[in-house]
Amino acid sequence: MPAVTTPFPLTTLRRQAVFYGLLFAGTGASLPFMPLWLKVHGMSAGQIGAILALPLLLRAFSGPVSGLWADNFRLYRTPIIGLALCGGCFYALMSLGDLFPTARFPIYLGLFALAFSCMTSIAPLIDSMTMQLSMKEEFT
Numbered sequence: 001m002p003a004v005t006t007p008f009p010l011t012t013l014r015r016q017a018v019f020y021g022l023l024f025a026g027t028g029a030s031l032p033f034m035p036l037w038l039k040v041h042g043m044s045a046g047q048i049g050a051i052l053a054l055p056l057l058l059r060a061f062s063g064p065v066s067g068l069w070a071d072n073f074r075l076y077r078t079p080i081i082g083l084a085l086c087g088g089c090f091y092a093l094m095s096l097g098d099l100f101p102t103a104r105f106p107i108y109l110g111l112f113a114l115a116f117s118c119m120t121s122i123a124p125l126i127d128s129m130t131m132q133l134s135m136k137e138e139f140t
Contacts, residue, residue, distance in 0.1 A: 055116035066121035076129035087118030
């Protein structure tokens with residue numbers, strides 16, 4: 001079977017760059033629209049502020065805790081994949097908030113805090129992974 005060649009082979013350096021791009025594009029594309037989405041789903045300005053502020057306050061704790069948790073894995077990709085899947089699931093569950101109109105605020109508050117914490121915990125892990133790979137494969 002002949003070897004498959006492509007004009008742009010997906011080297012480790014390119015894979016890391018694509019992952020960074022997707023990670024930050026997802027956050028950058030969704031975060032500015034979150035207040036509008038929450039307003040459409042019945043949240044007041046004060047509630048929207050609380051929902052957006054809580055994950056940033058929790059970041060002081062979630063970052064170190066996720067780092068300690070990730071240290072238990074042999075490969076960096078295992079906790080990165082786990083955090084990405086959990087974050088995606090928490091964001092998806094936010095779409096079900098309308099099923100519980102009387103509890104919408106605490107549902108959105110908890111789910112957004114969990115989702116945002118998961119997604120923002122990926123960046124330090126991918127940074128550490130990239131640093132190790134750069135030493136191993138001598139990125140230039």
